[in-house]
Amino acid sequence: MKLTISDICFSYSKNGRQILQNVNCEFHEKSVTAILGPNGCGKTTLAKCINKINIPSSGDIHFGDRSINDLGRGEIAKIVGYVPQFSTARMVGTVMEFVMLGRRQYLGWGIKEEDIQAVADVLERLNISDLSDKNYNELSGGQKQKVLVARALMQDSEIYLFDEPTSNLDIKNELEIMELAKGIVDEHEKSVVMVVHDLNMALHYADYAVLMKAGKVISHGRTKDVMTEKSVKEVYGVKTRIEECGFVNPFV
Numbered sequence: 001m002k003l004t005i006s007d008i009c010f011s012y013s014k015n016g017r018q019i020l021q022n023v024n025c026e027f028h029e030k031s032v033t034a035i036l037g038p039n040g041c042g043k044t045t046l047a048k049c050i051n052k053i054n055i056p057s058s059g060d061i062h063f064g065d066r067s068i069n070d071l072g073r074g075e076i077a078k079i080v081g082y083v084p085q086f087s088t089a090r091m092v093g094t095v096m097e098f099v100m101l102g103r104r105q106y107l108g109w110g111i112k113e114e115d116i117q118a119v120a121d122v123l124e125r126l127n128i129s130d131l132s133d134k135n136y137n138e139l140s141g142g143q144k145q146k147v148l149v150a151r152a153l154m155q156d157s158e159i160y161l162f163d164e165p166t167s168n169l170d171i172k173n174e175l176e177i178m179e180l181a182k183g184i185v186d187e188h189e190k191s192v193v194m195v196v197h198d199l200n201m202a203l204h205y206a207d208y209a210v211l212m213k214a215g216k217v218i219s220h221g222r223t224k225d226v227m228t229e230k231s232v233k234e235v236y237g238v239k240t241r242i243e244e245c246g247f248v249n250p251f252v
């Protein structure tokens with residue numbers, strides 16, 4: 001499902017600073033799109049607008065041809081599987097129970113054998129079956145992050161919106177999540193929108209990129225057209241060189 005952001009503006013308080021300033025971009029169907037930009041430029045704020053946690057003061061957001069204004073939170077949850085950057089979720093219960101919550105809009109009057117199997121399959125896919133009976137509150141940061149991704153996958157959404165899903169993960173787990181994102185698109189024909197900081201992960205895994213700076217979209221399109229030595233210098237103020245393997249920074 002195509003997601004279109006049209007000229008949205010957003011402030012956290014009524015007469016406060018505009019955090020998003022006339023943001024325009026598209027997220028294409030069946031592709032991975034990376035949202036990139038410096039700390040504090042508005043990536044999470046944009047993600048929360050897409051998820052209808054933040055309501056823009058002007059502009060519109062469309063899922064296919066439906067405006068976000070015509071969709072309730074329940075309907076958005078069926079379209080968008082969101083993994084927040086910081087989850088304050090505290091949950092008394094096991095990982096199995098926590099991940100099952102991702103399926104709540106599909107659960108009828110009770111949990112069936114097929115629901116338990118569906119959770120077990122997702123935990124297996126993420127290589128975290130061993131966490132199934134553990135208490136969610138007692139997991140490490142990285143383990144929690146993978147469980148949050150698992151919970152989002154249970155929503156069987158059209159669009160997966162991951163806000164820095166790999167920030168706590170070691171390189172193996174990071175690659176696993178990036179491969180998973182690619183798999184969601186290739187095998188299941190869904191879309192993935194992912195806030196990432198790693199320029200090379202974006203270059204390698206994202207079909208499209210949205211590059212932000214200070215509340216504005218500086219450039220969006222095919223990742224290799226957006227992420228250039230020039231745009232990285234302009235947005236981050238850092239000189240890099242692109243080689244066959246990706247961006248190389250001045251320290252290398």
Ligand SMILES: Nc1ncnc2c1ncn2[C@@H]1O[C@H](COP(=O)(O)OP(=O)(O)OP(=O)(O)O)[C@@H](O)[C@H]1O
Binds near residue numbers: 019037040042045
């Ligand atoms: N709840 C809030 N209330 C007021 N201001 C906020 C709130 N959340 C974020 N901001 C401000 O909005 C701006 C953008 O924040 P946002 O979290 O969207 O940045 P980001 O691009 O996701 O950064 P990072 O890469 O560090 O996660 C920042 O200046 C931040 O201080």
Ligand SMILES: [Mg+2]
Binds near residue numbers: 045
């Ligand atoms: Mg953020």
